[in-house]
Amino acid sequence: NAGVMQNPRHLVRRRGQEARLRCSPMKGHSHVYWYRQLPEEGLKFMVYLQKENIIDESGMPKERFSAEFPKEGPSILRIQQVVRGDSAAYFCASSQRPGQLLTYEQYFGPGTRLTVT
């Protein structure tokens, strides 16, 4: 039973290039979350998606960042025209639908470490 998978694990981009980060949720999970961890800081929520729907993107920077979770395939976090300040670890998490008790756990992937040079 594979966990949450993220690739690539490490990504180096030059300023101005595009970065694409992929996340495959745990089997049976239909909810995906993206978090960002800047160096020496805590994780910050970015976006919450279900299949083909963005539920909450309140944590996403207004420009250059976008996310999708298509009907088939992994969730993609896309960063256009990267800048040095985008260097961070990006974590994806997945969960089941909230159950009867409306509680759920999020299971995290190993992260993608983006370095912008």
Next chain:
Amino acid sequence: DAKTTQPPSMDCAEGRAANLPCNHSTISGNEYVYWYRQIHSQGPQYIIHGLKNNETNEMASLIITEDRKSSTLILPHATLRDTAVYYCIVESGGSNYKLTFGKGTLLTVNP
């Protein structure tokens, strides 16, 4: 607007119980207490959660005070691999899905 307060760091001897405290004095009736940990450079790992009652699983125990204003995560027999940052998070379930990570407690388990 942190909902929880945790000590920045703690030490524990290998094989002993690690007791990690968390204050959440403004917790509301529908909010759960979640614990996650992050071992260096890895993705956060879910540990346990609870609402009112004490909870136990294969990883840890969670003790919540009767007034729910504080809780303690207990690792009964800490090992070196338990060295990590432990996050206490208070969130309502259901539609509130954003986990708000504070600074957590760095637990160092010493040989």
